[in-house]
Structures are given as C-alpha cells and as structure tokens.
Amino acid sequence: MDAEMRVLDLLGLQGLIDTLRARGYAVVGPTVRDGAIVHAPIATIDDLPRGWGDDQDAAHYRLRRRADDALFGFAAGAQSPKPVLFPAEELIWRGRRTGEEFTVNEDGAERAGDEGPYALLGVRSCDLHALAIHDVVLLGRDHVDVRYAARRAGAFVVAVTCTAPGGTCFCASMGTGPRPDAGYDLALTELLDDGPHRFLVEVGTPRGEEVLAEVPTTSAPAHDVRAADDAVAWSVAHMGRTLDTDGIKEVLYANAESPRWDDVASLCLACTNCTLVCPTCFCTSVEDVADLTGDVAERRRVWDSCFSEDFSYIHGGAIRPEIRSRYRQWITHKLASWQDQFGMSGCVGCGRCITWCPAAIDITAEAAALRWTPQPAAGRS
Amino acid sequence: MSMVEHLHRAGTSPETLADPMRPRRYRIAHTRQDTRDTFTLELEPTEGPPLAYRPGQFTMLDAFGVGEVPISISGDPARGGPLEQTIRDVGVVTHALITAPVGTLLGVRGPFGTSWDVSLGAGGDVVFIAGGIGFPPLRPALLELISERDRYGRVVLLYGVRTPEDIIFGDELRSWAHDHGIVVGVTVDNGQHAWRGKVGLVTQLIPRAGFDPRNTTAFVCGPEVMMRFSAAALADRGVRPSRIRMSMERNMKCGVGLCGHCQLRELFVCVDGPVLTYDRLAPLLSSREL
Numbered sequence: 155m156d157a158e159m160r161v162l163d164l165l166g167l168q169g170l171i172d173t174l175r176a177r178g179y180a181v182v183g184p185t186v187r188d189g190a191i192v193h194a195p196i197a198t199i200d201d202l203p204r205g206w207g208d209d210q211d212a213a214h215y216r217l218r219r220r221a222d223d224a225l226f227g228f229a230a231g232a233q234s235p236k237p238v239l240f241p242a243e244e245l246i247w248r249g250r251r252t253g254e255e256f257t258v259n260e261d262g263a264e265r266a267g268d269e270g271p272y273a274l275l276g277v278r279s280c281d282l283h284a285l286a287i288h289d290v291v292l293l294g295r296d297h298v299d300v301r302y303a304a305r306r307a308g309a310f311v312v313a314v315t316c317t318a319p320g321g322t323c324f325c326a327s328m329g330t331g332p333r334p335d336a337g338y339d340l341a342l343t344e345l346l347d348d349g350p351h352r353f354l355v356e357v358g359t360p361r362g363e364e365v366l367a368e369v370p371t372t373s374a375p376a377h378d379v380r381a382a383d384d385a386v387a388w389s390v391a392h393m394g395r396t397l398d399t400d401g402i403k404e405v406l407y408a409n410a411e412s413p414r415w416d417d418v419a420s421l422c423l424a425c426t427n428c429t430l431v432c433p434t435c436f437c438t439s440v441e442d443v444a445d446l447t448g449d450v451a452e453r454r455r456v457w458d459s460c461f462s463e464d465f466s467y468i469h470g471g472a473i474r475p476e477i478r479s480r481y482r483q484w485i486t487h488k489l490a491s492w493q494d495q496f497g498m499s500g501c502v503g504c505g506r507c508i509t510w511c512p513a514a515i516d517i518t519a520e521a522a523a524l525r526w527t528p529q530p531a532a533g534r535s
Numbered sequence: 536m537s538m539v540e541h542l543h544r545a546g547t548s549p550e551t552l553a554d555p556m557r558p559r560r561y562r563i564a565h566t567r568q569d570t571r572d573t574f575t576l577e578l579e580p581t582e583g584p585p586l587a588y589r590p591g592q593f594t595m596l597d598a599f600g601v602g603e604v605p606i607s608i609s610g611d612p613a614r615g616g617p618l619e620q621t622i623r624d625v626g627v628v629t630h631a632l633i634t635a636p637v638g639t640l641l642g643v644r645g646p647f648g649t650s651w652d653v654s655l656g657a658g659g660d661v662v663f664i665a666g667g668i669g670f671p672p673l674r675p676a677l678l679e680l681i682s683e684r685d686r687y688g689r690v691v692l693l694y695g696v697r698t699p700e701d702i703i704f705g706d707e708l709r710s711w712a713h714d715h716g717i718v719v720g721v722t723v724d725n726g727q728h729a730w731r732g733k734v735g736l737v738t739q740l741i742p743r744a745g746f747d748p749r750n751t752t753a754f755v756c757g758p759e760v761m762m763r764f765s766a767a768a769l770a771d772r773g774v775r776p777s778r779i780r781m782s783m784e785r786n787m788k789c790g791v792g793l794c795g796h797c798q799l800r801e802l803f804v805c806v807d808g809p810v811l812t813y814d815r816l817a818p819l820l821s822s823r824e825l
Contacts, residue, residue, distance in 0.1 A: 246556045249599065254639045256560070256599045263554050296806065297555040314733035389562075410822040437795030440556075440788045444600035451600030455556070458788075458796070465796060466786050469625045470758075473785065479824035487798065494801035 156172045156335070160371035163377055167225075167353060168199050169369040170340075174273040177365070179310055182238050182276030184231055189217055191231030192404060196275055203228060206534040210320035210394070210505065223351060226276055226344050230504040233276045234281040234433030239305045240288065242430075246440070249453040262455075266301035270310030277338070278316045279331030280323075280504040284433030285311070286337050286440035289516070290496050291436050301455075310361065313338035317385045321394035322505030324518055328397065330502040332389040334358075340366060343382035348354030354382040388470035395505065397518040398525065399489075402499075406490035410482065418520060419478035421513040428507035428515075429484065434500050437465070460484050485520060546751040554789040558597050558642030561582065563635055564617050572624045574633040575609060577617035578641060586618050589650035589772070590675030591782060591810045596620060597642030598631035605787045606632075606807070607672035608646060613682055618643070621671035621703065647790040649782060649810045656752030657686040662744060662774075664765045665694045666737055666757020670703050672782055672809075673756050678739045681715050691718045691744045693762065695737030698723055699730045720744065737761060738768045748773035756782040759766065763820050766813045779813035793794045800825055 162170065174181050175197070183196040186203045196202065207220040208228040220227050245262030258529030277285070289306065292299040313334035316325070334341040339362030342353040354374055357363045431433040439458035444451035458465055460483045466473035474480045492500030501517065508516045559806050561578035580586065586594070588608050597603040604626070612617030622629050632641065651674040653661070661680065665673050680687055683808070696702055702721065711717040720740040722733040733740070737757070751774050755762050762781045770776050785797035785804040797804035800819050802811070819825055 251599050254562075254636065256640050256642075261554070263557075292793065295792060297789075297793060298552050299793055300556075301550045303552055410825065436793070438788065439794065439796070440603065442600060442602045448600045452792065453556075453603075458794070460795070460798075467784050468784055469623075473825045474633045476824055483690065483798070483825075486800065491798070491801040495803070 159374035162353045179273035181273045233417045246453040251449045263300045267304035273310040279334045280325045280502040283330040311338045313341040315343040322508040324395040325503035330504035333386045395518045403490040415478035424461040426461045429459040431506035575621045588646035591651035592646035594645035602628040604628045609671035611678045618781045623668045646687040659750035660689040660746040662753040663692045664755045666761040669757030693740040776814035782809045
C-alpha cells in the first residue's frame with residue numbers, strides 16, 4: 155500500500171496496543187519467560203523484552219542485556235506465532251455413545267475463533283513469510299483446516315523489521331527478510347539513535363490505516379526513512395548464516411542415497427525439536443481420547459513430527475525406521491519437495507532448527523555439504 | 536495470494552467452510568466374514584444419500600472412541616446399495632470395526648483420493664495384479680470393467696495370496712472367469728495338501744498371461760514390494776510405465792493432504808494418490824525408506 159510513512163514513539167506504541175485491545179483483539183507478542191523470548195498476551199509496552207538481546211548459535215540460545223532499551227532487539231524467539239494460530243493441540247470434535255449410536259455434540263471448529271481475534275505484535279519477516287506459507291498449505295488447497303481458518307481470518311499483524319539478526323539467521327538467503335514486505339497490517343522499524351526511542355511505521359492494509367489513525371503519530375522525516383533503510387542494510391550484512399538456494403531442489407533429489415545421511419544420523423537424536431520450533435512445519439496427528447466407559451470420546455489434532463518412528467507406521471512396520479531417512483525426509487521436504495507441492499520453499503531462514511537442535515545439526519551446513527558431496531549411483535542394491 | 540484471497544478462491548468464508556475432519560454417520564447393515572482375518576462391512580448412511588465414489592477411492596473409517604483408519608472401498612460403484620469396505624483384522628481400530636455388532640454407527644469421512652480410471656484400458660488388454668488384501672480395492676474397477684466388458688480385449692486377473700484359505704471373493708473369481716471371459720490366475724505362497732493350484736510369486740504368472748504388452752493397461756494393488764516387482768516385470772515386457780497404475784499405501788491421519796503423514800517426496804498419497812502411475816512412482820520407489 156502506498157501510504158505516507160509515520161513515526162510512532164513509545165507512548166504511541168502503547169496507544170497502538172490500547173487501540174487494538176479496545177477493538178477486541180487479544181494482543182500477543184514477545185516477552186521474556188524462562189530465559190527465552192516467547193509469545194504471551196501483551197497489555198503494556200512493559201511486557202515487551204525491553205533491553206534484551208540474544209546470542210544464538212547451533213545448539214545455543216542465551217538472553218543477554220543490551221546496552222540500550224530496544225524493545226525488539228533480539229532475533230527469532232523460541233517460537234514463531236505458529237502456536238497462536240495453529241495450536242500444538244486442539245479439539246476436532248467430542249462425541250457421546252449410547253448403545254450402538256453416537257452423536258457428535260461439540261465441534262472444535264465452532265470454538266476455534268473464540269480466544270481471538272488475535273493481534274500479533276512484533277512478527278518478524280521470516281515468521282510473516284511462514285504465515286503466508288501456512289495460508290497456502292492450510293487454506294489454499296482443496297481441503298481446508300477450518301480451525302486455522304477461523305483464527306487466521308480475523309488476525310491483525312503488526313510486523314517488525316529485524317534489526318538484530320542472530321547467529322543462526324539466514325532470511326536474507328531465503329528472500330524472506332529482514333524487512334517485512336507483505337502480509338502485514340502495520341510494519342514497524344525500531345529506531346535507536348541519539349533521538350527519541352521511536353518506530354517508523356508502514357501501513358499494509360486499509361484496516362491497518364484505520365487502526366493507526368487512532369494512534370498519535372507524526373509524519374516521518376526523510377532521515378527516519380533513511381535510518382530504517384540503514385538498519386535493514388546493517389541487518390542484511392549481519393546474518394549469521396547463508397544458504398545457497400540455487401538448484402537446491404535438484405541437489406536434494408539427486409542426493410537421496412548420499413552417504414551424508416549416515417553422518418547426520420549419527421548425531422541426530424530424532425528429538426523432534428527442529429519440527430516443533432519450525433514456523434512452517436505443519437504435520438499433525440489425530441488422537442482419540444475416551445473416558446473409562448468409552449462412551450464419551452474426543453478426537454484431537456496434535457502436532458506431529460516426521461522424526462518420530464510412528465509417523466510413517468503402516469501395518470508391517472514404519473516406512474522410515476532409520477533416522478537417516480527421517481532426516482532426509484525433513485530437509486528434502488523443507489528445501490525441495492515443498493517447492494513441488496506448494497510452489498515455494500518450506501524454509502524461511504529463521505534459524506530456529508539450528509539454535510534448538512541439541513546436537514547442533516545445521517540445515518545450512520547440511521545443504522552445503524550435500525551440494526558438494528559426490529553423488530553415488532541411484533537405485534536400490 | 537493473501538489468506539482472504541485463498542478463502543475467496545475456495546468460494547467461501549471461514550464460517551461456512553466444510554470441515555473435512557467431521558465424519559458422517561453410517562450404520563453397519565451387515566458384516567460378512569470373507570476369510571479367517573478379513574471381513575466386509577456393508578454400511579448405510581443414517582442421513583443423506585449413499586456415498587458416491589469412484590473405484591480405487593478410500594474412506595477414513597472411525598470406530599467411536601478407538602480411532603480412524605483409511606480403508607479402500609470394495610463395492611460395486613454402479614450399484615447404489617450399501618457402502619462396502621473390506622477390512623483385514625490387523626490392529627486395534629480394524630479389530631473394533633470388524634467386531635462391532637450389526638446396527639453400530641461408524642464414522643465415515645470421504646471418499647478420498649484418486650481412482651483407477653479403468654476405462655483408460657478400453658480398446659486394449661487389461662491386467663489386474665492383486666496381492667493379498669490388495670484385491671478388495673481392485674474389485675470396484677473389475678466390476679466397472681465387467682459392466683462394459685465388450686470395450687476391452689483380453690482381461691487377466693493375477694492374484695497372489697499367502698494360503699488358499701486367504702483367497703477373498705473366491706466365488707466371484709469363478710463367475711468372472713466363466714461368465715465374463717476373464718483369465719484368472721491364482722498363486723499362493725504356501726499351498727497345503729488339497730491345493731492343486733500354483734505356488735509362488737504373483738510375478739511368475741505374468742509371462743504366461745498372454746496379454747499384448749504394447750496395448751495393455753495394468754492395475755496393481757498389494758504390498759509395496761509386490762507392486763514394485765510386478766510393475767518392473769510388466770515394464771520389462773513392454774507395458775508403458777504410464778499405463779501401469781498402482782495404489783500406494785502410507786500412514787494417513789486426515790485423508791485430505793493436511794496431516795503430512797502420507798508424503799512420498801513431493802506426493803501426498805492421500806490426495807495425489809492412492810492410485811498413481813508407475814512412471815511417476817518408479818524414481819521414488821528406487822530409494823529405500825523414502
């Protein structure tokens with residue numbers, strides 16, 4: 155949207171939160187809990203991680219005090235907004251059995267939007283792209299996840315330019331950041347210089363413009379627009395990692411029998427951490443829970459992971475009993491087959507899978523290694 | 536495309552979206568024991584019309600409070616009668632399904648997936664290759680073919696099972712052979728005393744089946760290893776890989792491409808399959824554990 159850029163100070167940011175809450179949004183944003191940046195309800199700017207930064211590397215995440223009062227001075231938190239719109243566990247339906255009959259008397263879809271609508275505050279560009287990916291996966295095909303649709307439909311997005319990329323970040327490689335380019339109602343870039351603590355605001359939708367009109371802002375001077383551009387340039391130059399996406403699909407498909415999978419498997423614990431923190435992983439399972447009589451039962455949708463052996467189980471055994479084939483499935487899906495399925499990469503370069511892997515397995519390093527590993531002849535022995 | 540655009544393309548708003556995870560209720564009208572471990576359920580909808588489906592499609596069948604499993608439809612698509620589903624007793628859910636008393640309500644979602652499209656074989660020879668519990672999903676395709684038998688040339692059904700006692704639809708096999716000119720070859724892994732038929736792999740029946748490979752369409756369903764060897768044997772004889780159609784089995788939790796369990800590299804077997812052509816599958820089946 156072509157609208158004039160505005161500037162918001164700290165009081166203005168509080169005003170934005172107040173306005174969203176007054177409009178009925180459940181505002182969810184970053185906060186510090188248990189030594190990590192996580193998502194939680196936000197009522198005031200004091201709930202935000204003021205003055206907190208982070209250090210991230212493979213298998214390493216530590217919060218650290220910054221020298222300034224930045225509210226968004228950290229990289230990707232422990233979770234993307236994925237659990238807000240696509241919870242780790244939710245009701246599909248609940249039913250009751252009487253003799254041979256059963257009735258479905260509660261449908262989770264009817265309640266899915268009840269907690270919201272949500273306003274997601276502080277969404278990074280990587281996670282914004284992940285949201286757009288979920289929109290395609292869960293809403294853009296023949297069958298739709300109606301519970302996600304209910305939560306997503308009303309969600310208001312306040313994106314934030316990432317000005318403190320971490321050691322495991324590579325959104326610049328994936329073309330997904332660090333500056334939000336689409337999919338937001340409002341986008342902020344935090345400006346920390348000799349002037350007052352302030353945010354450059356870009357408007358993405360008429361709804362965003364409407365909300366912003368209720369908040370005290372000033373017209374953005376040219377030097378603030380330039381300062382935001384400089385912050386983005388700095389951020390691009392400080393990505394901790396890179397991933398060469400050129401021909402990556404062909405690289406992965408050609409390496410189905412690479413000896414490299416054995417090397418990864420010797421480290422991988424199949425703990426599923428990477429899939430849990432990944433903002434695009436969407437695999438789920440269905441669980442049935444009945445009471446002791448078996449007459450009241452509910453079906454739940456729960457996150458699942460291609461790293462668990464059960465994931466591929468059919469009568470006779472798992473399709474992927476070996477960890478090597480599970481890791482191959484995950485990285486091949488993320489970087490290659492996702493392209494065939496959805497016309498886009500399944501990786502947004504947020505780096506969480508690297509940070510939160512207890513064995514320090516690095517998707518960027520594995521992709522690079524596969525690119526340079528000699529390919530054995532394809533085919534079964 | 537924005538989320539709103541996606542919903543508009545689907546022609547709907549979040550409030551009116553149909554939930555593919557919500558089952559319809561069907562009543563068990565009849566349970567027939569086919570073999571010692573295989574049963575066919577006949578299901579009648581409690582409300583609404585009978586399920587319209589195409590041969591090769593499957594449903595997600597739900598035993599209340601126990602769970603849900605993908606089961607192929609084994610009935611006659613042209614006959615509007617009850618929904619027929621043939622189930623082997625291999626796990627908790629399938630056991631609950633086959634032991635449920637007549638009159639019990641089951642949840643049914645579907646039908647899902649691609650179909651055999653048996654009419655692609657019209658004007659030429661047709662080979663059906665079935666292994667074990669892979670036979671029931673082929674039955675609707677055979678029945679569709681039989682309803683227009685004169686559109687097809689030589690029709691061969693090759694069927695491999697563990698033992699003679701495991702033969703499903705045995706009476707029908709005889710009538711298809713006698714009344715409809717279908718060449719039926721049955722082979723068993725283990726033939727005891729009374730068995731006078733063939734013993735061995737179903738692929739061993741292919742060379743003498745007498746079809747014209749250059750003008751043959753094949754429909755294959757059974758354990759993956761059997762399908763892989765059968766398809767390779769057919770291709771070796773000159774059947775075009777694009778005319779070898781196979782029904783794949785993978786773990787399925789949703790049936791609609793959302794849960795991710797059934798992925799075979801870029802394929803979602805539940806929506807891109809289960810029926811897929813060998814030219815598409817061959818590269819994917821050549822890697823172990825893909």
